Amino acid sequence: MNKAEDLANNIESSATQIVVENDVNNKVNYLDYLPDEAKEILKSLANKWENVLDANELEVIPLKGAMTNEVFQIKWQTTEGEMSRKVLVRIYGEGTDIFFDRENEIRTFAFISKNGQGPRLLGRFAQGRLEEFIRARTLSAPDMRDPSISALIASKMKEFHDLDMPGSKNVYLWERLRDWLIEARRLLSPEEVEMFHLNTMDKEISLLEKELSITPQRIGFCHNDLQYGNIMLDEVTNSVTIIDYEYASYNPVAYDIANHFSEMAANYHTETPHILDYSKYPDLEERQRFVHTYLSSSGEQPSDNEVQKLLDEIEKYTLASHLLWGLWGIVSEHVNKIDFDYKEYAKQRFQEYWSRKNHLLSPNGSSHDNVIDGEEALESIVNKKSAKSTPISRKLKKFFGLGLFRSKH
Numbered sequence: 001m002n003k004a005e006d007l008a009n010n011i012e013s014s015a016t017q018i019v020v021e022n023d024v025n026n027k028v029n030y031l032d033y034l035p036d037e038a039k040e041i042l043k044s045l046a047n048k049w050e051n052v053l054d055a056n057e058l059e060v061i062p063l064k065g066a067m068t069n070e071v072f073q074i075k076w077q078t079t080e081g082e083m084s085r086k087v088l089v090r091i092y093g094e095g096t097d098i099f100f101d102r103e104n105e106i107r108t109f110a111f112i113s114k115n116g117q118g119p120r121l122l123g124r125f126a127q128g129r130l131e132e133f134i135r136a137r138t139l140s141a142p143d144m145r146d147p148s149i150s151a152l153i154a155s156k157m158k159e160f161h162d163l164d165m166p167g168s169k170n171v172y173l174w175e176r177l178r179d180w181l182i183e184a185r186r187l188l189s190p191e192e193v194e195m196f197h198l199n200t201m202d203k204e205i206s207l208l209e210k211e212l213s214i215t216p217q218r219i220g221f222c223h224n225d226l227q228y229g230n231i232m233l234d235e236v237t238n239s240v241t242i243i244d245y246e247y248a249s250y251n252p253v254a255y256d257i258a259n260h261f262s263e264m265a266a267n268y269h270t271e272t273p274h275i276l277d278y279s280k281y282p283d284l285e286e287r288q289r290f291v292h293t294y295l296s297s298s299g300e301q302p303s304d305n306e307v308q309k310l311l312d313e314i315e316k317y318t319l320a321s322h323l324l325w326g327l328w329g330i331v332s333e334h335v336n337k338i339d340f341d342y343k344e345y346a347k348q349r350f351q352e353y354w355s356r357k358n359h360l361l362s363p364n365g366s367s368h369d370n371v372i373d374g375e376e377a378l379e380s381i382v383n384k385k386s387a388k389s390t391p392i393s394r395k396l397k398k399f400f401g402l403g404l405f406r407s408k409h
Contacts, residue, residue, distance in 0.1 A: 030060035030072060037125040038089055042074055045087065045122060045130070051078040052085050060089075069093050073133065086133035087122055093338070098183055098331060100246045108245045111165060118243055134241060139228040141267040145282070147289065152240045153231060154293040157260070160242055161220030161253050162298075171219060172249035173320060174209045180327040181205065187334040196330065196350065201323070204353075208320055211361055212252070217313060222256035223248050227263040254313035257294070259321040261287065261314065274341040276348045287311055316360050322353035 031039070046055035059075040070091040075084045092102065106129070112118045119132035143149050181201050185193055193199060223230070224247040232241040265276040282290070291310050295302035329346030336342065 030062055031058070033062075033070070033091075034060060034072065034089060035091070035125060035127050038091075038128065038130070041123040041125060041130060042087070042089070046076050046085065049076075049085055051080060052076045053079060063088075069128070088119070088131040088133050089128060090131060091128040093336060098335060099180070099328065105246050105248070107167075108165065108248050112163070112245060115163060117160060117163065118241060118245070134232050134234075134243070136232040136234040136241065139231045139233055139240075140269065141228055141264070141280075143233070144228050144264050145280075145286070147286075149233065149240070150286070150290055151293045152233075152238070153226075153260070154290045155297040156240050156242060157223075157226070157253075157256065158294050158297045160223060161218075161256065163221045165221045165250070169219070169250045171251055173251045173255055173324075174205065176249075177205045177320070177324055177327070178202070180324065180331060184327050184330040187331060196326075196346070201327075204323065204357075207361075208323070212313070212316055212320070217252045217254060218310075219250055220253045220256070221248065222251040222253060224251060224256060224259060226256065226260040227266065227268075229268065252313070252317065254310060255317040255320055257291070257310075258314045258317035261290075262318050262321045272341075274345040274348075276345070276352075278352060287314070319353055319357055319360060322349045322356075326350040326353065 034042075042058060043055045046052045046058065053076070055076065057077065061073040061075065063071045063073055070093070072089045072091075074087045074089055076086075078085050106121070106124065109118070109129075110121050113120045113132075119134050121129060122132060123130040139149070144153070181198065184196075185198055188196065188198070223242055223245065225244065226242065230242060230244045232243060233239075234241070261282055264280050264282055265278045267273070267277075288307060288311065291307050291314070292302065295306060295310065326346045326349035329342040329349065332340075333342035333346070
């Protein structure tokens, strides 16, 4: 996530990254940023390519946009003159092992690559890996609302969900939520735990798990972080590639789509990348179109009931998405050094959860078009408590900014 939207449509990229234009112009020597082990692997790779003029003459260009890693584009001059050979180097961020199992992610990466779903894995070193550089552009926030691009994403998502990944096929969402809650409580002060309402979050997770698991659901291999920076568009072949699989696991496909829809509220290429605007959440027509394309991409036409059932499930799973990424924001604030207001981001995700919870979990709660005040949602919780808890409720409302702004659905 970063601040370079104007560059997004004009350069080749292979992840959530955009070239840091100012640094390139200033000729900063980013070769020094790479571990020695990575340099040796890069030179070894280049020596195997006949069209590289000099394997030792590599240009290192930082790419911005990743939320947890440092990413660099590596270029060599080739015998074709203006053409260059490129790869991607990803250096893992400190503390990110809290969020996912790196070895499991590598296995996922390798499997997806072998199945033609993503870039090839070219090499590994202690602090990171080398990847194939995809000659396509990273999507921008407005791209996700483009009907033709959205249709490509829907079809590719179905293809991704249908991957038969080796290993456990159990739903991982609820375990991940509980694990991240434990980490968030560990990292926060008692006052912050109280302010973020984390003392009762176990009950919220259990409630969601119970409510959302009542009916049989489609389970698939989910990306779980399908924001626009993790989708590449090849405009020559008119195809998309899903990249970055750190959070990938088996889950209800409704959750993955819900998370994708929720990401449309974000634009990480602004001066305030942490600010979310839920007026940009897709309207009912957009959601119906996406779900119909998703279900019909395998060749069979879904019934209206099938479309509506999945739509209803998706709306409810937005609640799980808000909780998960709210907890992610809290933990990231303490372990990540990237310039991003993680805590404010977390507050907004939690506010959206409280704003939507009562409506979406009601018997007829399937629409995302009614505005529910976050303060009213919180008041319904506060009113169940004794008068003794009133000062806490006031602090909560002040902390979340409830009563100051509404959800913009």
